Amino acid sequence: xxxxxxxxxxxxxxxxxxxICDAGITAVLSSIIGNIDFQAGTNSRRLQCSKQYMKxxxxxxEIQEKVFNYYNYADVEIKxxxxxxxxxxxxxxxxxxxxxxxxYQSLRCYFPTEFLSEGEINYVVNSMSxxxxxxxxxxxxxGKECSALYVLQRGEIxxxxxxxxxxxxxxxxx
Numbered sequence: 001x002x003x004x005x006x007x008x009x010x011x012x013x014x015x016x017x018x019x020i021c022d023a024g025i026t027a028v029l030s031s032i033i034g035n036i037d038f039q040a041g042t043n044s045r046r047l048q049c050s051k052q053y054m055k056x057x058x059x060x061x062e063i064q065e066k067v068f069n070y071y072n073y074a075d076v077e078i079k080x081x082x083x084x085x086x087x088x089x090x091x092x093x094x095x096x097x098x099x100x101x102x103x104y105q106s107l108r109c110y111f112p113t114e115f116l117s118e119g120e121i122n123y124v125v126n127s128m129s130x131x132x133x134x135x136x137x138x139x140x141x142x143g144k145e146c147s148a149l150y151v152l153q154r155g156e157i158x159x160x161x162x163x164x165x166x167x168x169x170x171x172x173x174x
Contacts, residue, residue, distance in 0.1 A: 047071045073135060096126045103128060103151045110174040124149070133157075149174065 047068065054064050103125045111121060131150065133139060140146035142162055157169045 070134065099125050099128050102153055106151045106172045106174050107149075 050067055050071070051064075054067065100122075104121065107116075107121050107124060116124070128149075128151075131148075133155075139148070139150055139157070142160070152169055152171050152173045154171055157173070158166050159169055160166045
């Protein structure tokens with residue numbers, strides 16, 4: 001940059017680029033916050049409707065509490081975020097990178113190299129999608145076919161073997 005005019009033009013270009021970048025980031029963050037707020041409102045409406053319906057149908061208090069606990073779980077624990085919807089809105093490459101980050105090493109440890117190649121592990125990882133398990137949900141049962149593979153990212157899962165011995169699985173468990 002040799003002249004004052006070139007310096008002014010360079011500063012103007014930097015300001016325009018900063019505004020455009022900031023607007024893009026602000027739009028993405030606004031969209032995420034809007035989705036979370038919409039989900040919280042939806043859950044609140046469902047809770048109100050459920051209360052009225054269960055009261056009119058004479059549903060026992062114990063069952064009502066379980067339903068209310070679920071809505072509280074959806075609002076507080078997972079903050080109303082639906083990972084499947086988030087994954088639909090991002091590029092395939094970004095989705096694959098996120099899955100690689102969270103799942104690749106767990107699967108590599110679970111499946112030795114002689115059992116599955118690097119390419120096969122990458123194929124499995126890139127075919128995965130998020131699944132939000134609710135408290136009490138059984139992901140698989142002994143003696144029943146399970147067609148899914150899960151990698152625990154957060155929370156806790158209790159595993160039970162055929163002898164009914166139980167243990168908690170750590171994050172990263174397959």
